[in-house]
Every structure is written in structure tokens, then in C-alpha cells.
Amino acid sequence: MKGYNFAYLDEQTKRMIRRALLKAVAIPGHQVPFGSREMPLPYGWGTGGIQVTAAVLGEADVLKVIDQGADDTTNAVSIRRFFGRTAGVATTTHTTEATVIQTRHRIPEVALREDQIIVYQVPQPEPLSKLEPSRAETRRMHGLAEYGAMHVKLYEDITRFGHVAISYDYPVMVNGRYLMAPSPIPAFDNPKMHMMPALQLFGAGREQRIYAVPPWTAVRSLDFEDHPFRTTRAPHACGLCGAADSYLDEVVTDDRGGRLFVCSDTDFCEGRRAAGHLGSEAGAETGTDMAAE
Amino acid sequence: MSIDLPGFADPVSGAQTCFRAVLDAMARPGSLHAAGQGLTPPAPLDPATAAVLLTLVDADTTLATDAACAPARDWLVFHCGAPLAADPAAAAFVLATALPDLATLRAGTDEGPEEAATLVLQVAALGRGAALRLAGPGLRTPATLRVEGLPEGFASAWARNHALFPRGVDIILCAGDQLAALPRSVAITEEAS
Numbered sequence: 001m002k003g004y005n006f007a008y009l010d011e012q013t014k015r016m017i018r019r020a021l022l023k024a025v026a027i028p029g030h031q032v033p034f035g036s037r038e039m040p041l042p043y044g045w046g047t048g049g050i051q052v053t054a055a056v057l058g059e060a061d062v063l064k065v066i067d068q069g070a071d072d073t074t075n076a077v078s079i080r081r082f083f084g085r086t087a088g089v090a091t092t093t094h095t096t097e098a099t100v101i102q103t104r105h106r107i108p109e110v111a112l113r114e115d116q117i118i119v120y121q122v123p124q125p126e127p128l129s130k131l132e133p134s135r136a137e138t139r140r141m142h143g144l145a146e147y148g149a150m151h152v153k154l155y156e157d158i159t160r161f162g163h164v165a166i167s168y169d170y171p172v173m174v175n176g177r178y179l180m181a182p183s184p185i186p187a188f189d190n191p192k193m194h195m196m197p198a199l200q201l202f203g204a205g206r207e208q209r210i211y212a213v214p215p216w217t218a219v220r221s222l223d224f225e226d227h228p229f230r231t232t233r234a235p236h237a238c239g240l241c242g243a244a245d246s247y248l249d250e251v252v253t254d255d256r257g258g259r260l261f262v263c264s265d266t267d268f269c270e271g272r273r274a275a276g277h278l279g280s281e282a283g284a285e286t287g288t289d290m291a292a293e
Numbered sequence: 294m295s296i297d298l299p300g301f302a303d304p305v306s307g308a309q310t311c312f313r314a315v316l317d318a319m320a321r322p323g324s325l326h327a328a329g330q331g332l333t334p335p336a337p338l339d340p341a342t343a344a345v346l347l348t349l350v351d352a353d354t355t356l357a358t359d360a361a362c363a364p365a366r367d368w369l370v371f372h373c374g375a376p377l378a379a380d381p382a383a384a385a386f387v388l389a390t391a392l393p394d395l396a397t398l399r400a401g402t403d404e405g406p407e408e409a410a411t412l413v414l415q416v417a418a419l420g421r422g423a424a425l426r427l428a429g430p431g432l433r434t435p436a437t438l439r440v441e442g443l444p445e446g447f448a449s450a451w452a453r454n455h456a457l458f459p460r461g462v463d464i465i466l467c468a469g470d471q472l473a474a475l476p477r478s479v480a481i482t483e484e485a486s
Contacts, residue, residue, distance in 0.1 A: 006305045015351050018312045022349075023407040025319045026463045026476035028430045032407040056316070058309045143403035175430050175478070177459065195433070199320045214320045214431035214478075 007054040007087040013037055017055035017210070021201060024212035029174030030142070031125050031209040039205065046079055046104055047205030049121035053102050056117060056201070057083065062090045064098035069106040069247065069264030076104070093267050105168070107189040109246050109268040112198035114215060120183040122204035125211060127171045127181040147179045150222060158227055167232065173220045174213055182219075188231045188247045193219040236261040239281035241272035295335030295364060296371040300347050302331065311348040315465060318474035323427040323438035325419055328472045335368045337361060337390060341467040342415045349411070350375045350386050357384035359391065381410075390415045392444050395454045398462045406459040409477070417442035419468045424484035431476070437484065438473055440466060448483040455480055 005011065013035070020034040039047040057063065063083050067076040071093035079102060080091045092098050095108040102119040112118060128138045131149045141147065150171055157165045164170075170187035174180045182190060183202060193200065193213060200213040213219060223229035234248045239260045246268060248261040260281055263269035273282070301307030314326035329344030338346075346369060350356050356375040358366060366377060369388075378384040382397055387410050401409035422441025425448065454461045454477060461477030475481070 006309075011305065011308065012351055012353070014312075015308070015349060016353060018316075019349055019354070019411075020407070021316060022319050022411070022463070023409075025316065025431075026478060027406050027459045028478060030406060030459055056313070058313060059306060139404045197433075199316070212320075214476075216433040217430040 004086045006059075007057050007083065008039075009037065009051065009054045013051075014055045017051055020210045021052065021055065021212065024201070024210050025199070025214050027178075028213050028217050029178030029180040029211060031204075031211045033208055034210050036205045036208040040082075041078070043206035044123060045075060046102070046121040048203030048207075048210070049102050049104070049119050049205075050079060050082070050203075051205060052119045052201050052203035052210060053079075053083065053100060054087075056119070057087055057089060057100060059087075059089065061099045062092050062097055064092050064095060064101045064267075065103075066101070066106060066108070066265075066267075067104040068249070069108075070266045072266060094271075095265075095267050105184050105186075106247070106264060107185055107192045109243075109263070109265045110271075111192075112196060114197040116198040118196075118198050118200050120185075120200065120202045122181065122183040122202045122209070123206070124169075125181055125202065125204040125207050125209040127169075127179050142178060145177060147173075150179060154222060154224070154227075158224070164223070164227065164229075170229075171222050173218075173222060175217050176220075179222075180211065180213075180219075186247055187221070187229075188233055190219070190221045190229070191231065195219075234261055237279060238263045238269060238272075239279045241269045241277045241282070242279035243269070243272055243277070295368040298333055298335050298368060300332075300372040301344075304347075307344070308348045311344040314472060315345060315348065315474065318465070318472055319431075319463070319476050321431045321436075322429060322476055322479040323425070323432070323436040323473055325438075325471050325473050327470055328467070330470050335365045337415070338365045338368075339415055339467055340470045341472045342388070342413060345413050345465055345467060345472060346386070346388065347372055352376070354385040355383060356386045356388065357381040358387075359389040359393065361390045362388050384410060386410065387412045388415075389413070392447060392450070395450055395462050400454075400457055400460040400462060403460065406461070409460060410462050412462050412464045414464050414466050416440055416466055416468050419466060419471045419473055426482045426484045427475075427479050429476075429479035431479070438475075440473075442468070448481050451475070451481045 065076045065080040067073040104121045169184040221229040237244045246263045251260040329340030332340040334343030350373040352374040355378040357378040399410040418441035428435040464475040
């Protein structure tokens with residue numbers, strides 16, 4: 001890590017991000033603007049999450065990075081190595097061992113604890129962006145808690161499709177006040193945000209926004225009394241570990257329509273297999289080398 | 294004068310450790326955290342108070358201090374480089390040893406509530422004294438914070454601040470080498486002791 005400050009960012013930048021984080025925690029769900037820096041990777045690859053992690057991380061932390069639930073994809077491997085190199089912190093793939101978890105688009109299956117912090121990489125922090133393109137206008141809508149447009153969108157979905165047709169980035173109300181984009185996690189993960197014991201921090205690098213949900217805070221997915229929020233998952237058990245309650249990825253295995261459904265959370269899946277749970281495809285060796293980095 | 298007293302022995306890890314204490318305190322209102330151990334700040338600053346300022350205040354933030362903290366101003370300016378504001382209403386950070394009128398501090402706007410001031414309030418002691426009952430985000434069940442050195446009627450002054458939500462002042466309470474935080478989102482009632 002010669003030539004870099006601890007965790008890459010300079011101290012003044014960290015202070016600026018830290019001040020934004022504290023205000024974000026004090027106003028759950030409110031997007032706080034911050035002076036996002038250029039990072040040594042492109043926007044869209046987790047620059048917001050990385051800056052938040054860099055401002056939070058200390059020498060004693062153990063970092064886990066996941067990308068769509070997996071510890072072994074390019075984005076996760078690169079970011080883990082980045083902090084291993086620039087901060088010298090210990091890294092892990094095990095959810096239970098981590099003190100800071102940076103995530104792209106998933107919440108681990110294992111329930112998080114009070115002594116953990118989860119950092120979300122956020123491409124679009126503004127939940128109203130598809131309904132109202134003007135930043136100035138959405139800022140005003142948040143200021144006035146004027147979220148009727150989002151309810152109309154959900155209502156229109158129900159009239160056209162019979163259900164709310166949002167499968168990821170499903171909008172939530174935080175602490176009954178702010179409409180918030182949960183980052184593009186699957187709607188399946190939304191209930192995990194509600195009253196989560198861990199602190200949840202969100203960083204959007206390109207859009208220059210930071211927001212947060214403190215522990216034990218109400219996070220309600222928007223719905224209607226007669227159309228309550230429901231989670232969906234592929235109606236299969238994991239082919240490798242047999243889990244029937246985890247979020248699944250669909251993997252195309254050949255050019256004859258072969259499909260394999262596996263846990264998106266690779267650490268969860270490996271843990272179950274190590275404990276002796278085996279799915280119907282477990283002998284096929286697909287993915288058994290996933291743990292190797 | 295006081296500027297020959299040192300700041301953090303290791304500015305990078307010192308600031309990071311203190312920030313995590315403040316972040317945790319803000320995320321779990323009323324919880325007590327250690328901060329500033331080993332610091333030797335000028336009077337009247339306690340180690341925790343000094344650590345919080347060294348961690349969060351810099352040339353980008355205006356700082357106002359009450360008269361009692363005036364002897365520490367040179368040290369703060371030297372180590373933090375913060376421009377001093379004569380008027381607390383214009384400051385991003387307000388340092389005080391006695392509770393100022395919260396209504397006079399920056400509360401932010403409905404569209405920019407993050408522009409509200411952070412009050413770093415040094416009190417006589419944390420963990421003993423009058424009991425405050427806290428409820429709100431960050432707390433699974435209501436928590437109790439004991440503070441010595443808050444004036445009578447703090448709960449009603451806080452209630453007016455809390456009612457401004459999402460606007461309002463956030464307080465970081467410091468005493469000795471301990472700190473706790475009261476984000477604007479928390480509701481406070483005074484407990485009969």
C-alpha cells in the first residue's frame with residue numbers, strides 16, 4: 001500500500017464522506033449529496049459503495065464483497081483485492097465473519113448482526129427518477145413527502161398486469177417518511193431491510209448521493225391493502241444445496257434448454273453443502289470450484 | 294499557547310476509530326462509546342470532544358464555539374483548519390459546554406435537511422445523572438441515556454427540535470473519553486429518577 005493513504009482516499013475526502021454519512025443516518029432514507037471522487041474504476045462498478053467503504057473501514061475490520069450474491073465475480077474480486085491492497089484489511093467470503101459487507105444488488109441470506117455494516121452500491125438513488133426526470137422536482141417531492149406519483153405507478157401496474165410488476169429496486173418507505181430506492185436488490189430481499197439489526201449505508205458514485213437506514217428501522221415496501229406486497233422467487237430448490245427458501249440464479253447449462261437453478265448467495269450455498277445438504281444436481285460438479293479465488 | 298498540544302498521534306487511524314464511534318452512536322441513539330483516549334487537548338475540551346472535532350471538522354466546515362471554549366479556539370484552528378463563525382446560526386458545527394437555544398442553530402431546509410448544524414455538546418458526565426428515555430430509528434426498544442449537565446427543560450427544547458423532522462439539529466454529547474449521540478430522529482422524554 002505504499003504511495004496510498006490508508007483505504008485509498010485522502011483524509012479530507014473521508015471527512016467529507018463521513019459528515020454526509022452521519023447526516024444520512026440522522027435522516028433515515030434521505031439522500032445526502034456528497035462530492036463523489038473519481039475512483040480507479042468506472043462509474044457503474046461500485047464507485048459509490050467503494051467510497052463509503054473507504055470512509056468507514058478500519059484496520060481491524062474484516063471485509064466481504066459480493067456482486068449479485070456471489071463472492072467470486074469480477075466486481076467482487078476486484079473490490080476485495082483493492083481494499084486488501086490499499087488498506088491491508090482482512091477479507092473473507094463468509095458472511096458471519098465479516099464486519100463490513102459491500103454488496104452489489106443482494107442482501108446475504110444469513111441474517112446480519114448488530115455489529116455488522118452493509119454498504120450497498122447504488123446506480124440510481126432516486127426512486128422517483130423514472131416518474132420525474134428533474135432532480136430539482138424530485139427534491140421538492142421528497143421535501144413535501146409527496147409520493148402520490150409512485151402510488152399511481154403501482155396502481156397502473158395492477159390495472160394492467162394484475163400485480164405490481166417490479167421485481168427489483170422495489171420502492172420502500174423508510175421510517176414512514178422517505179421514499180427510498182433499495183438499490184436494485186430483488187424485491188425478495190426487501191423484507192430483510194425491515195428492522196435489520198445491522199446499519200445499512202448506500203453510496204451512489206455517479207449520482208453523488210449517500211443515504212442510510214439505521215438499525216431497527218421500519219422499511220416498508222409500498223403496497224395497497226387489497227394488493228399486499230409479496231416476494232417472488234423461482235419455484236425450484238437450489239440444484240447444488242437443495243435450499244428451498246433462498247434467492248436463485250438461473251444458469252443455462254447447455255444449448256438444448258438445460259437449466260440449473262442455484263443459490264445466488266454463494267457463501268450460503270457453500271455453507272449448506274459443507275453441512276451436508278445436497279441438491280438434485282450436486283453431483284454435476286457445476287460450481288464446486290466457486291469457492292476458489 | 295494551546296496550539297503546541299498535539300492532535301491525534303496517528304491522524305488516520307485516530308480519526309477512523311473516532312468516526313466509527315460517532316457513526317455507531319448516531320445509528321444507536323443513546324449508546325455510549327469510547328473516544329479520544331490518549332488525547333491531551335487544551336482546556337476546557339475533554340478528550341472525546343476534541344476527538345470528535347478532529348475527526349469531522351476541517352477547512353470545508355464552519356465552526357462556532359461558545360465563550361467558554363474560546364481558550365481552545367487556537368488549537369482547533371491549528372489542527373482542523375476550520376473557519377470560525379462568529380454567529381452560531383451560520384455554523385455547520387457548533388461547539389458548546391452549555392446547551393444553546395437549539396432554535397437559533399441551523400436546522401436545514403425541507404429539501405436540504407442535511408444542511409442542519411451538528412452540535413458538539415460537552416457535558417459533565419454520561420452514564421450517570423438525569424435519565425432520558427429515547428425512542429426512534431436505531432432503537433429496537435426504547436433506551437435510557439443518563440446525562441449529567443443538561444439543563445432543566447431539555448426534553449421540551451428537544452421536542453421542538455424533533456418536531457421539525459426531517460429538519461433539525463443533531464447533537465453529539467461528549468464527556469471525558471465517552472460520547473453518545475442524539476440524532477434529530479429520536480424522541481426524548483424525561484424519566485422520573
